Amino acid sequence: MKAIIATTVFGVIMMFAGLWVNDKKSIAGLATFLFAALLGVTIWDLTTTSVNSPKSLFNDMLRSEHYSLWFNTIMTGCSLLYVLLMGKEVQKVGKYVSEYFALIFFILCGLYLLSMYNNLLMMFIGIEILSIPQYILAGSDKRNLKSSEASLKYFLMGAFSTGILLMGITLLYGAARTFNITEMVTLMHSDALNPLALAGILFIMIAFSFKVSAAPMHMWTPDVYDGSPTVFTAFMATVVKSAAFFAFLRLFQVSFNSLSEHWVMVLAIITAATLLVGNVTAVFQQSVKRMLAYSSIAQAGFMLFAVLAVNAVAWQGIIIYAVAYSVATIGIFAVLVKLKDYTYDGFNGLAQREPLLAFVTTIFLFSLAGIPLTGGFMAKYYVLLAVVQQGQLMWLVIFALLMAAISVYYYFRVIIAMYFKAGTPEISSPVTGGDKFMLVVTCALVILLGVLPQLFLTKV
Amino acid sequence: MPVNSTHYLFLSLLLFSIGVMGALMRRNAIIIFMCIELMLNAVNLLLVAFSKIYADANAQLFVFFIMVVAAAEVAVGLAIIVMMYRKVHSVDINILNRLKH
Numbered sequence: 253m254k255a256i257i258a259t260t261v262f263g264v265i266m267m268f269a270g271l272w273v274n275d276k277k278s279i280a281g282l283a284t285f286l287f288a289a290l291l292g293v294t295i296w297d298l299t300t301t302s303v304n305s306p307k308s309l310f311n312d313m314l315r316s317e318h319y320s321l322w323f324n325t326i327m328t329g330c331s332l333l334y335v336l337l338m339g340k341e342v343q344k345v346g347k348y349v350s351e352y353f354a355l356i357f358f359i360l361c362g363l364y365l366l367s368m369y370n371n372l373l374m375m376f377i378g379i380e381i382l383s384i385p386q387y388i389l390a391g392s393d394k395r396n397l398k399s400s401e402a403s404l405k406y407f408l409m410g411a412f413s414t415g416i417l418l419m420g421i422t423l424l425y426g427a428a429r430t431f432n433i434t435e436m437v438t439l440m441h442s443d444a445l446n447p448l449a450l451a452g453i454l455f456i457m458i459a460f461s462f463k464v465s466a467a468p469m470h471m472w473t474p475d476v477y478d479g480s481p482t483v484f485t486a487f488m489a490t491v492v493k494s495a496a497f498f499a500f501l502r503l504f505q506v507s508f509n510s511l512s513e514h515w516v517m518v519l520a521i522i523t524a525a526t527l528l529v530g531n532v533t534a535v536f537q538q539s540v541k542r543m544l545a546y547s548s549i550a551q552a553g554f555m556l557f558a559v560l561a562v563n564a565v566a567w568q569g570i571i572i573y574a575v576a577y578s579v580a581t582i583g584i585f586a587v588l589v590k591l592k593d594y595t596y597d598g599f600n601g602l603a604q605r606e607p608l609l610a611f612v613t614t615i616f617l618f619s620l621a622g623i624p625l626t627g628g629f630m631a632k633y634y635v636l637l638a639v640v641q642q643g644q645l646m647w648l649v650i651f652a653l654l655m656a657a658i659s660v661y662y663y664f665r666v667i668i669a670m671y672f673k674a675g676t677p678e679i680s681s682p683v684t685g686g687d688k689f690m691l692v693v694t695c696a697l698v699i700l701l702g703v704l705p706q707l708f709l710t711k712v
Numbered sequence: 713m714p715v716n717s718t719h720y721l722f723l724s725l726l727l728f729s730i731g732v733m734g735a736l737m738r739r740n741a742i743i744i745f746m747c748i749e750l751m752l753n754a755v756n757l758l759l760v761a762f763s764k765i766y767a768d769a770n771a772q773l774f775v776f777f778i779m780v781v782a783a784a785e786v787a788v789g790l791a792i793i794v795m796m797y798r799k800v801h802s803v804d805i806n807i808l809n810r811l812k813h
Contacts (some may be wrong), residue, residue, distance in 0.1 A: 373774055380781045387788050397799055401791050405808050408744055411785055412735050415751030418778060422758050426721070429766050433776065475808070576738055 253309050253316065255324055256364045258293040262286045263357035270350030271429035280339040283353035287332040288316055290360070294325040305537030308370070312432060315370040317505035319567050323367045325493050326571065326708065330578045331360060333697075334487055337586040337690050340681070341483045342470030345392050346363045352392060352484075355385035359492060366499035372421045372431040375499060379417065379463065382495060383410045386488055389493040402479025409472040413462035418430055420455025423448045433507045449532065453515055457522075460503075463496040466556060467525040470549050474533075477545035482594075485541070489548045496553045501570050509562045519560055522647055534662045541594045543662055544584065547620060550659055551577050552654065554635055561638035567708050569635035575708055576701050583694040586687075587613045592678040597667055600631035600675025607690055610670040612695040617663040622656050627701030632656065634705070689701040720761035727754035741803040742791050745786075752782050 266283060273279050298321040301307055306317040335342075335353075343349050362382030369375045386412060391403025421431070426450035428436040458469065465473040478487045508515060530550030537543040555577075558570040587609055591598050601612035619628035636649050701708060727750060734747030763771035785797045793803060800807055 279757070284799060373777060377777065377781065378772075380784070384788050385732075387792060391792055391795060394795065400792070400796050401808050402797050404741065404805070407789050407792050408735075408741065408748075408805070411748045411789065412751075415728075415731065415748055415755070418752060418755040419758075421774075422755050422762070425774075426717075427764050429768065431770055504791060611762070633739060688722070 253297070253307075253314070254289065255294045255297050256361055258290055259357050259364065261360070262290060262469060263354045266350050266354035266357060266575055270348065270354075273350070273491050276343040279350045279353070280335075280343055282284070283350075284332075284335050284339055286353075286357070287328070290357075291325070291328045294321070294328045297321050298325050306545065309368075309638060312329070314365070314368040314372045315376050316368050316432075318577045319366040320498075320502075321601070323571055324364050326575050327363055327367075327494060327578070328360065329640045330491050330494075330575065330582065331356065331487075333579065333690075333694060334491070334511040334582050335584060337687075337694065338412050338483045338486065339565055340687075342345055344572070345481045345483060346394060348392075349590050352389065355389055358385045358486065359487075363491065363495040366495050367502070369499070370433055372424070372433065375433075375503065376414075376418065376421060376643075378497070380414065380491060383414070383463075386410075386484075386492060387460060389484040389488070390476060392484065393481045395456055396481075398479040399481060402515045402585055405472055405479075406476045408623070409462065413469070414458045415463070419460030420452045420457075420459060421601045422452070423455060424452030429644055432501060436507045437510065449511075450514060453511070454518070457504065457519065459517065460500040461497065464493060464555070465520050465549050465699065466531040466552055467549065468522075470526065470529065470552075473549055474542055474545040477548065478539070478542045478635055480587045482541060485545075486582050486589075487652050489544070489585075490578035490581045493548065493552065494555075494570075494578055497552075497558070498569060500664055501559050501566060503564065504559050505562060511625070512562050516562075516645075517559060518647055519556065522628045523556040523560060524648060526550070526556060527652055530686075530709045531655045532660075533656045535658065537662070538596065539594045540588060540596060540599065540666060542586075547659065548581070550655065551620070553655070554632055555651070557639050557648075560648075561635075561642045563638060565634065565638035565641055568627045569631070571625075572634050572701070573631040576619060576631035576698070578618045578627075579694060579697050579701070580628060583691065583698070584613060584616040584695070586691060589615075590679055590681060590687075592680045596669050597673075597675065598677055599669040600673040600677060602670040602677045605677055606679070606683060609691070612666060613670065613689045614667050615698055617666055620700070621660045621663040625699065627698045627705070630702055630705040645646065665690065716755055717765050720758060720765075724754040724758035724761070727751075727757065739804050740808055741796070744805065745793070749782065749786075752778055765774065770795050 303318045306315050308315050342352055362378045365374055365378030387407040390406045392401050393399035406454055427446035462469040530546050534543050534546035555573050558566040620633045621628035622628045731747045735744050738744050759771040759775050779810035797803055
């Protein structure tokens with residue numbers, strides 16, 4: 253709860269800082285400090301809550317379970333990593349640097365609500381707090397028409413999916429007569445399943461599929477991720493997406509767990525379609541940024557496995573997947589913003605010019621492809637394990653493994669361009685020692701996740 | 713004929729469907745936006761109806777939150793549309809196809 257208050261206050265502080273401080277560098281420095289402070293607050297929240305008794309907050313609107321607080325801490329850590337890696341690039345997007353950081357703080361407020369909600373009202377508010385700042389961030393590069401287009405497209409799609417989500421919530425309320433997700437379980441289970449409840453679950457599933465960009469509701473993703481300023485794409489594709497997944501999982505685990513035979517097949521088909529569309533389309537992309545957008549759809553397919561498996565391993569799966577995917581993707585975007593040319597050819601010969609950059613990029617790509625000893629492998633292992641333990645949907649697991657094999661092709665194309673093709677990559681901003689240090693830290697995190705994933709799961 | 717919950721349900725589902733069809737078929741960003749607002753208001757109507765039938769104030773509370781959030785969304789959305797209009801002097805969403813290549 254302290255974290256929600258802290259992030260809101262920090263966001264307001266950032267907005268006022270924009271009034272009084274004109275120097276972009278000191279604003280970025282202040283933001284970095286506040287993100288570190290926020291990480292401290294989330295850890296404080298985590299340590300003051302006991303493992304076995306979840307605290308009910310605000311008249312049972314929120315419930316701070318231990319895994320929620322742990323997820324908050326990890327995602328705040330990822331945001332801090334993001335600011336440390338890309339704070340300099342955020343300054344280049346436009347004039348209003350303090351506002352960009354303020355919006356990121358507000359997005360984190362939405363994230364905290366989404367990880368702790370116990371009432372559909374809080375879920376709705378959380379999703380909106382998460383989404384509305386993103387519409388602005390997508391359009392923050394005002395000189396660029398593509399950025400404005402991405403913003404408009406994202407806004408229209410987001411508002412549309414909000415409408416669907418609200419209809420789902422309302423139909424569910426019509427069936428269960430409550431918005432409380434834990435009370436809902438008993439009420440829906442007591443009598444014969446109401447058609448209103450089924451329709452509500454379906455609507456909510458579709459709305460969440462929009463938010464996490466699962467096929468066939470993924471159409472906006474490549475355009476928005478491609479059009480937005482690259483620094484903000486990095487944030488949208490990682491921390492925000494993980495938050496939406498956590499909310500998705502929370503609702504379906506807590507409320508709809510006992511009804512799983514009614515919805516699991518629909519979600520399995522969505523998962524299969526997401527894996528297929530994401531991986532196959534990524535193969536044909538010419539731009540690495542666009543390829544990463546499709547790869548984020550493909551990774552969403554894997555994260556959906558955690559929602560499909562209604563058991564305890566799913567929580568571990570989503571947390572480890574969220575952190576492994578976020579860290580690797582933030583890292584790869586941090587390299588991408590340094591380059592001028594986002595096509596595969598832009599990476600040609602990077603290994604000669606910047607050997608360290610090429611090396612860390614290789615590790616990040618290994619992680620995304622799920623090669624052992626990197627975080628991505630353990631993440632895929634845990635989410636697939638969750639479904640295997642459930643004992644059904646084996647066809648989907650085999651299909652996912654096949655699709656992971658396809659993903660190796662397009663990730664490795666970047667590595668081939670860096671190491672085996674001659675060329676002189678154009679670097680848009682100089683790579684300083686600090687950048688290199690942060691990239692090595694990120695790289696070390698990716699490997700640590702692959703070697704000792706238990707470190708990140710001790711609190712679950 | 714007495715009006716019961718089914719009537720409200722069908723009325724708001726009808727309004728919701730009109731909103732969805734409009735959002736999917738129209739090409740003008742402002743009209744799409746209005747159709748999305750229609751979807752939200754259909755939800756509001758249904759929530760108020762449920763609130764009355766179940767004698768539960770929670771649903772009416774939810775309606776207030778939807779209104780507030782919708783207003784916030786309008787503020788951001790209209791600004792985005794104005795930003796777009798300044799650049800291309802049109803609010804036709806067919807220009808969004810330019811992002812595909």
